Amino acid sequence: MTYVTIGGVTVGICILLATLVKWWPGLKALQKDPLRHIGRLLPFLIAWAYGVLAILGIGGLIGWIARSTLWISNWLGDAALVWGIGGHAGQRASGHGYLPLTQTGGGILLILTVAIVVAAKKSRHGDDLLMGTWCGITLGTSAGVAGFAAVPLAQAANWLGDNVYGAFA
Template identity: 40%
Template structure:
């Protein structure tokens, strides 16, 4: 049973881009240049402050590439919601249209790649549950951003190609199936 979403609409890609831009804007404006923390304790303008969001985005791109299962169903539901919200904003908000903007060919994960996605899911779930310093909102926004942009046919979606290949290679190494 294939639970993967059919693709991302322009509205879903806009929602992912809005999340990305707002996170970067907040990082830039709230971070203090030269100090360790911003006005709200956000970590300053250090690039280290963006690591949780970036890792969440990469993870979101990975789970949207999954072909089935519960993880793909959750990612598909999130993408469906983002597509719908973005499409409504484009059509009713500014009078535009919302065509599909998915790339022409889906990137496939191997069985080893799926194993790495499952391990990453367990690690994120464990950190979410047991870590007192885990940046939940940054990671959650990153995951949603990655889900929205992972199937995109543009530049952001092209990040999924080397990511999927890297995960497939790591999975092949981990399962011992690399030839």
């Protein structure tokens, strides 16, 4: 398992904040039609949840891509902290154990991977899907996210996989 560093979390937070700044319609517009404006965030949020699940994958090509993405993000963030602002890089314990996907949860992850890849290629929301996935991968093993979202997402994927594949057993 590749753990996220302070630099990796910084990259994830930067992606999240950049997305929110680009999305922000203004207070009046948000108050006038909140559902339409919040709906514009939906592709990013779905891809974010997928990214969190992807980093929880144990192995295979999807797990390797997610771990490589996390490693690159850690390196970029640590380099930015050290060389950009003169700070310090380092790994910080996540503070929470993560719940890996079961075999059937992994099946659900594969199905979601196909959906995200096709949607990223065919949808006008391709950039949102890619950035959401990247953000989810970088924040999926951080202490706050691992306790808040990663465990429930993994439990949901494992439960769904058990019920989908249980019908074939």
